[in-house]
Amino acid sequence: MLIVQKFGGTSVGDLERIANVASRVSESKKAGNDVVVVVSAMSGETNKLVGYAEHFSKNPARAEMDMLLSAGERVTASLLSIALQEMGYSSVAMTGRKAGIRTDTHHTKARIEDINPQNMKSAIAQGKIVVVAGFQGVNENGDVTTLGRGGSDLSAVAIAGAINADLCEIYTDVSGIYTTDPRIEPKAKKLDKISYDEMLELASLGAKVLQNRSVEMAKKLNVNLVTRTSFSNEEGTLITKEENIMEAPLVSGIALDKNQARISLMGVKDRPGIASDIFNKLASAEVNVDMIIQNKAHDGTTNIDFTVPVGDLQDSKSVVDGFVKKGDINADSYNEDICKVSVVGVGMKSHTGVAAKAFSTMADNNININMISTSEIKVSMVIDEKYAELAVRGLHDAYELDK
Amino acid sequence: MLIVQKFGGTSVGDLERIANVASRVSESKKAGNDVVVVVSAMSGETNKLVGYAEHFSKNPARAEMDMLLSAGERVTASLLSIALQEMGYSSVAMTGRKAGIRTDTHHTKARIEDINPQNMKSAIAQGKIVVVAGFQGVNENGDVTTLGRGGSDLSAVAIAGAINADLCEIYTDVSGIYTTDPRIEPKAKKLDKISYDEMLELASLGAKVLQNRSVEMAKKLNVNLVTRTSFSNEEGTLITKEENIMEAPLVSGIALDKNQARISLMGVKDRPGIASDIFNKLASAEVNVDMIIQNKAHDGTTNIDFTVPVGDLQDSKSVVDGFVKKGDINADSYNEDICKVSVVGVGMKSHTGVAAKAFSTMADNNININMISTSEIKVSMVIDEKYAELAVRGLHDAYELDK
Numbered sequence: 001m002l003i004v005q006k007f008g009g010t011s012v013g014d015l016e017r018i019a020n021v022a023s024r025v026s027e028s029k030k031a032g033n034d035v036v037v038v039v040s041a042m043s044g045e046t047n048k049l050v051g052y053a054e055h056f057s058k059n060p061a062r063a064e065m066d067m068l069l070s071a072g073e074r075v076t077a078s079l080l081s082i083a084l085q086e087m088g089y090s091s092v093a094m095t096g097r098k099a100g101i102r103t104d105t106h107h108t109k110a111r112i113e114d115i116n117p118q119n120m121k122s123a124i125a126q127g128k129i130v131v132v133a134g135f136q137g138v139n140e141n142g143d144v145t146t147l148g149r150g151g152s153d154l155s156a157v158a159i160a161g162a163i164n165a166d167l168c169e170i171y172t173d174v175s176g177i178y179t180t181d182p183r184i185e186p187k188a189k190k191l192d193k194i195s196y197d198e199m200l201e202l203a204s205l206g207a208k209v210l211q212n213r214s215v216e217m218a219k220k221l222n223v224n225l226v227t228r229t230s231f232s233n234e235e236g237t238l239i240t241k242e243e244n245i246m247e248a249p250l251v252s253g254i255a256l257d258k259n260q261a262r263i264s265l266m267g268v269k270d271r272p273g274i275a276s277d278i279f280n281k282l283a284s285a286e287v288n289v290d291m292i293i294q295n296k297a298h299d300g301t302t303n304i305d306f307t308v309p310v311g312d313l314q315d316s317k318s319v320v321d322g323f324v325k326k327g328d329i330n331a332d333s334y335n336e337d338i339c340k341v342s343v344v345g346v347g348m349k350s351h352t353g354v355a356a357k358a359f360s361t362m363a364d365n366n367i368n369i370n371m372i373s374t375s376e377i378k379v380s381m382v383i384d385e386k387y388a389e390l391a392v393r394g395l396h397d398a399y400e401l402d403k
Numbered sequence: 404m405l406i407v408q409k410f411g412g413t414s415v416g417d418l419e420r421i422a423n424v425a426s427r428v429s430e431s432k433k434a435g436n437d438v439v440v441v442v443s444a445m446s447g448e449t450n451k452l453v454g455y456a457e458h459f460s461k462n463p464a465r466a467e468m469d470m471l472l473s474a475g476e477r478v479t480a481s482l483l484s485i486a487l488q489e490m491g492y493s494s495v496a497m498t499g500r501k502a503g504i505r506t507d508t509h510h511t512k513a514r515i516e517d518i519n520p521q522n523m524k525s526a527i528a529q530g531k532i533v534v535v536a537g538f539q540g541v542n543e544n545g546d547v548t549t550l551g552r553g554g555s556d557l558s559a560v561a562i563a564g565a566i567n568a569d570l571c572e573i574y575t576d577v578s579g580i581y582t583t584d585p586r587i588e589p590k591a592k593k594l595d596k597i598s599y600d601e602m603l604e605l606a607s608l609g610a611k612v613l614q615n616r617s618v619e620m621a622k623k624l625n626v627n628l629v630t631r632t633s634f635s636n637e638e639g640t641l642i643t644k645e646e647n648i649m650e651a652p653l654v655s656g657i658a659l660d661k662n663q664a665r666i667s668l669m670g671v672k673d674r675p676g677i678a679s680d681i682f683n684k685l686a687s688a689e690v691n692v693d694m695i696i697q698n699k700a701h702d703g704t705t706n707i708d709f710t711v712p713v714g715d716l717q718d719s720k721s722v723v724d725g726f727v728k729k730g731d732i733n734a735d736s737y738n739e740d741i742c743k744v745s746v747v748g749v750g751m752k753s754h755t756g757v758a759a760k761a762f763s764t765m766a767d768n769n770i771n772i773n774m775i776s777t778s779e780i781k782v783s784m785v786i787d788e789k790y791a792e793l794a795v796r797g798l799h800d801a802y803e804l805d806k
Contacts, residue, residue, distance in 0.1 A: 056422070056425075057488065060485040061488055064485050067480065074473075075455070078470040079456060082463040086460040093466070
């Protein structure tokens, strides 16, 4: 097999851990696989460099930041390659540039545009283990760029796509994807497999494990993604396309997002285009609107409810205030004490009654549902935050996820 | 003026010192100059990375070492550029690659083959301060290389040559070139100017300040080199071509090299090509032979005396042993307790009696001269090591260098 293995900052946090990664990589190689390794900076290193920059400026130039921050991954990649060579393996360390990772010109949050895998492929053909500095690429001007948060995961997934790897393993300190947060429901079970779409919906569950950007790219490039821990040999969770999951369970997991706020607009003036006006202005203010409900009251006025991340609440208020002042909206109210509980599963597509069970579970637990939103593979409910854990445990139980 | 300023590891040793460098650079810019800055890694950083590599391997691959070690200079260059921008200056940080520094493929001790100054020139034309990561370049395969010891000085000199800079200032913790080592002769004076050739001869004096590689390149590219301290505004020493020094003093300085050993070969067989044989074998063993004296004894056999750096003594013995075993040499002896005292000055070219004064100074101090070697601008004498300081002070006095 051709495998891409990505090790994050904590997995390469010190020299002993880098040695540990080297022996794990060597095991894959010994087992007959071709291996490309993608590494992050040693944990703490990037923060140290950011701290250095902030000593000089609150808003350092992004091009300079990229040159600065990309140094960390180069150090780890060089060291891991040296460790592998000392163990008798043939290996080569590559910068993002050498690995052929071409990005756009958006410094500190560049997007990968293209990968030219020629250097990696010829090294693999020579039997070498390729060790790539993650998180970085090079733009059309020849300048080094970095990929922003979760960038090394992205490097790994993009490389796996470009070289047609059979597997892309993302090693972290978490052993995989669970049916729900085990801190809330101790009966939560680790999933063997999950589809890309489910993983995307479970983002709030898996946020600590995988960024949506990486899952989206894996889906697009059809990369079999495995998330597992570097601290034991425990099997992880395979994230793959739906067709690869033989018997999809009705429901895969329960996700909880406490980072939501609800905005209620009462007495919205009844003129064409008013809703589009409001949401366009919110979009311009870069507010990330999630669920939206609109209904007409008996008196003919319209009420609009929507949710936003708590962090976007201030910006949302500014936008709404403008409409209130113009008299387009009679009254507005804000509620941060809510949460969103979601039931996710591709099985829903072919089974009825999944949503109904979610609603009845809420009713059985005397939890009032404020808002509902559904997709093909998801039912999301906004409820009072104090019921969050109760709802998650109730749903986990109702769909028998511990079985 | 167009000035290249190079700051070594101690000058950029911590964030405060980087800030100090930024204000020094800004002063040159404010004074109306165009400035290109070349920086080393923060002091201790390169040693830390070397230590990391040595944790894994006693003999790490050179390509990996270059990718590893080149990270340090990138960090400093980025930070200095950020600091300058925060002060309101327009600046840009460049890697060796971006600065157009092309080297050969000898990893960890690459030679600069060519500089394409286009990126630097267009940034300068835009009024920007250019901050270049020293010590690094890129080879024909697109891999990063490093230039070995003194590499950042070389980067600076080569860049100064490529952009036709008026001046290349090398900032260190030493204030310039002295007539002799002030620790031996407190009356030693700092020189205002010195020629390239004198500087090269004074290498043993200036070793802590400038590597011969940099001076040779400055001479070749006709770069006006200034060595000065970054810790005060004291003027440094200009190293330039002889024609630029109006009234060259007879003697510029006295150099002392204690790192020499003398090898005496007695009864060398009298056959054609024997000497060439011996010195070819020494060259193959990478022994750096300095002074050589050959003379015929009354009995018709030949004696050969030569000096080598103490570090090459073991290798020299192995070579000599081979000839002794074959019967080509009757006896060999070794003496590490010697030193080489040199009188250096371009004025010697046009003045007679300089060497005679050196010999009589030795005689006045009852110092026996073991070997003598002269060049157009230098008289070197090998004497017993115990007389080293006495000889230096005597010569410094005899040529009135404290005046």
